[in-house]
Amino acid sequence: MKNMFSLEGKIALVTGASYGIGFAMASGMAEAGATIVFNDINQELVGKGMAAYTEKGIKAHGYVCDVTDEDAVNALVATIEKEVGVIDILVNNAGIIKRVPMCDMSAADFRKVIDVDLNAPFIVSKAVIPAMIKKGAGKIINICSMMSELGRETVSAYAAAKGGLKMLTRNICSEYGSFNIQCNGIGPGYIATPQTAPLREPQADGSKHPFDSFILAKTPANRWGDAEDLIGPAVFLASEASDFVNGHVLYVDGGILAYIGKQP
Numbered sequence: 001m002k003n004m005f006s007l008e009g010k011i012a013l014v015t016g017a018s019y020g021i022g023f024a025m026a027s028g029m030a031e032a033g034a035t036i037v038f039n040d041i042n043q044e045l046v047g048k049g050m051a052a053y054t055e056k057g058i059k060a061h062g063y064v065c066d067v068t069d070e071d072a073v074n075a076l077v078a079t080i081e082k083e084v085g086v087i088d089i090l091v092n093n094a095g096i097i098k099r100v101p102m103c104d105m106s107a108a109d110f111r112k113v114i115d116v117d118l119n120a121p122f123i124v125s126k127a128v129i130p131a132m133i134k135k136g137a138g139k140i141i142n143i144c145s146m147m148s149e150l151g152r153e154t155v156s157a158y159a160a161a162k163g164g165l166k167m168l169t170r171n172i173c174s175e176y177g178s179f180n181i182q183c184n185g186i187g188p189g190y191i192a193t194p195q196t197a198p199l200r201e202p203q204a205d206g207s208k209h210p211f212d213s214f215i216l217a218k219t220p221a222n223r224w225g226d227a228e229d230l231i232g233p234a235v236f237l238a239s240e241a242s243d244f245v246n247g248h249v250l251y252v253d254g255g256i257l258a259y260i261g262k263q264p
């Protein structure tokens, strides 16, 4: 059977991919044959990412770009098209979270999270779709979250953004599916990355962070996810194996969304 999961000859842009989930997905897509392009918010991070890709034997192309800056994003896409080629696969991965009780959160902080986690995927998708239409094909993967479906204390801005990102995913599917562009989401569960490090920090007495124990009790797999758990889903949604999958959010959560949680 032809390898429908191959990404040979494809160019993938993964935003915010110097480390964490973006780096893992990009590395996996490189192994499947894709040429990897990534950006991050400053030169130091891009340098760190380039070194990490090189260490894995991946010849990545790294650029500094703040994904919330539309002019910078448009310039980035033009530069990539000139220096590397037309983007076949976009992974909107860059994201931030601010954990603050809603009534204590400033409107500025709320807007900042929405800007990075929702406005930026709109901006970057808008920048790459015209060339995908011209090419007659494209893949967009938006990195959603458990918070695309569930709320919890202190993450109002993040949940609003990730809920919106789920609907932006469905709308890009609706508006551009006829151009052979598939737009899907990946909804990671709780993954051990720098973003969740504060939720896993051991207590002063060496005991588990209460949130760590909480997540383990809510996860049938009884473990936190690793960034590498997202590689297979990302390669699937980036490849022709998913050409008839559109507007779908694939949850990669060890079963959290299906489970009421272990009885204490």
Ligand code: NAP
Residues within 6 Å of the ligand: 015, 016, 017, 018, 019, 020, 021, 022, 039, 040, 041, 045, 065, 066, 067, 068, 092, 093, 094, 095, 096, 116, 143, 144, 145, 146, 187, 188, 189, 190, 191, 192, 193, 194, 195, 196
């Ligand atoms: P992370 O460790 O915080 O990495 C996010 C990356 O995005 C960092 O390199 C960050 O740079 C970059 N970034 C932030 N703002 C940016 C901007 N304006 N322009 C360009 N790059 C920017 O996060 P992660 O855990 O790998 O998560 C990656 C994605 O998965 C995020 O969208 C997150 O919401 C989502 N997610 C994470 C989990 C989880 O449990 N970890 C679960 C579900 C979904 P800085 O280092 O400068 O911030």
Ligand code: GCO
Residues within 6 Å of the ligand: 097, 099, 144, 145, 146, 147, 152, 155, 158, 187, 188, 189, 190, 191, 195, 196, 199
């Ligand atoms: C939190 C976590 C989560 C994860 C992820 C879960 O504070 O609850 O950061 O939001 O990042 O989004 O899918």
